[in-house]
Amino acid sequence: MGRVTLAMYPLHDELFMDWPFMAQMDAVIWPYAPLVGLPEELAAVQDKVVQTGPFLETDGVADQAAACAQLGLPVHDPLVVCAPRGFPFGREFGHRALAAVYGGVELLRRTGHPALRLVLLAVSGPAELRGIPGVADPLPDWVRVKGVVTPAESLLHIRAASAVIGEGTSTMHEGAALRTPLVLVPGPIPEVMLLAQALDRAGAAQVFTLPQAVPDALAGAFRVALDDTPRRTAMLDLALALVTGGGGAAAACVVLKVAARRLPGATVGALAGQPG
Numbered sequence: 001m002g003r004v005t006l007a008m009y010p011l012h013d014e015l016f017m018d019w020p021f022m023a024q025m026d027a028v029i030w031p032y033a034p035l036v037g038l039p040e041e042l043a044a045v046q047d048k049v050v051q052t053g054p055f056l057e058t059d060g061v062a063d064q065a066a067a068c069a070q071l072g073l074p075v076h077d078p079l080v081v082c083a084p085r086g087f088p089f090g091r092e093f094g095h096r097a098l099a100a101v102y103g104g105v106e107l108l109r110r111t112g113h114p115a116l117r118l119v120l121l122a123v124s125g126p127a128e129l130r131g132i133p134g135v136a137d138p139l140p141d142w143v144r145v146k147g148v149v150t151p152a153e154s155l156l157h158i159r160a161a162s163a164v165i166g167e168g169t170s171t172m173h174e175g176a177a178l179r180t181p182l183v184l185v186p187g188p189i190p191e192v193m194l195l196a197q198a199l200d201r202a203g204a205a206q207v208f209t210l211p212q213a214v215p216d217a218l219a220g221a222f223r224v225a226l227d228d229t230p231r232r233t234a235m236l237d238l239a240l241a242l243v244t245g246g247g248g249a250a251a252a253c254v255v256l257k258v259a260a261r262r263l264p265g266a267t268v269g270a271l272a273g274q275p276g
Contacts, residue, residue, distance in 0.1 A: 001031075004255050006031060007042065007049075019044065028259040031055055033173065035198045035242040050254045053244055054173040061178060067160040071153075072115060078113060078226050080105050080183075081157045082165035083121040089167065089187035092156045096210055097185045099134030101165055102143070103215025108222050109142065116222070119144045119157060134215075141220050163225035166205070176243035179236045181225035182206065185213045204238035 004027045022028060028048045030038060042049050061067070068075045084098045098120075105118045119235050123129065123145045130137050139145065149157070158171070159178045166172040166184040169192055174184045182205035186196035200207035206221040224232060 002194050002262050004029060004258055007193070009036075009039070018117050022048075026261070028256050029039065029254060031178075033195060033198070033243040035202060035204075036194055048256035052254070056173060056177050056244065057151070058174060058177045061155050064159055067156045071156055071160055073117075073119075073160055074115075077115040077117055078162040079119060079160055080115050080163050080165065080222060081119045081121065083154075083167075083171065084123060085167045085187055091188070093187060093210060095132045097165075097167060097213055098129070100185070100208075100213040100215055101133055102135045104134055104218030104222055105142075106136075107219040110222070111219070113226060116162075116226075117142045117144065119146065119161075121154065121157060122148050163222050167179055168197070171200065172196065172205070173243055175227050176204070176239035181232060181236065182239060183221045183225060184208065185210065198244070199239065202238055202242055204235055204242055206235075217229075 003025045005022060005025045006029045007022070009032060016211060020044055025045070025048055027050050028042070028045055030042070030049055030051045031054055032051075033054055033150065038046075038049065038051070044267050062070060065075050068079075073079060080101065082098070082101050084094050086094045102118065104117055109116050120129075120143065124139075124147055126139050126145055127143070129135050129139065155178065158174050158180050161175075161180050163181045163183050164171060164175040166175055166182050167187050172182060172184060172192075172195055176199075182199065184196045184199065184207040186192045186207065186209075188210075196205070196207050199205040206224060208217055208221070
């Protein structure tokens with residue numbers, strides 16, 4: 001059977017990098033957004049590299065109105081979705097980012113969008129948010145708290161959202177693929193910062209470092225996300241084009257092609273369980 005490996009960023013991380021091992025591969029899959037590009041370290045195995053784009057399973061996700069209905073959310077009320085991150089970004093990052101998001105929504109509700117709501121995913125309950133400076137206790141009725149949800153339900157929330165807060169790469173990828181406006185407060189790890197900075201340079205997302213993430217700034221970002229303007233449409237088109245690729249399907253095809261080359265008489269279709 002052929003040998004295929006998945007390269008992980010950052011390549012210099014000794015937990016992942018094994019050049020002699022990688023040199024023996026038939027294919028090296030690079031599962032990152034096209035706009036990130038290829039790191040210089042992969043030049044040594046450039047002939048083996050296959051750029052697939054991120055692995056996404058967004059096909060078949062309901063449209064925005066249907067997603068809201070499935071989640072029991074008002075169809076016509078604008079919505080900000082955020083899954084606050086603790087590990088690996090740390091409590092300080094999580095609390096400051098969440099306070100800025102909450103404050104931004106609260107401010108925008110008072111200045112032109114009174115129906116705006118906030119949904120917080122991966123939060124065990126309101127008690128988890130007590131004591132965070134800038135977050136009301138008790139929470140107002142326009143904040144909805146949910147625990148950890150399934151990947152399918154997470155995608156529904158992202159589709160339902162008028163804006164999604166991206167702190168990690170998965171949310172950035174999924175928001176771009178689902179054409180949901182991205183408001184990014186990237187966590188302080190290289191992979192996340194690399195993607196956020198690339199989206200920022202391309203004008204495909206609104207990006208804020210943690211010091212920049214204050215309620216006034218995020219309220220302005222949410223206002224841009226809510227307004228149906230050419231700028232908003234251009235950002236959505238750019239994010240979709242720059243982030244999405246063949247992903248998991250493309251990676252599977254690479255694996256099957258390598259296997260077909262190694263097995264006499266085998267075809268990709270036959271290995272995939274298809275006739276012919």
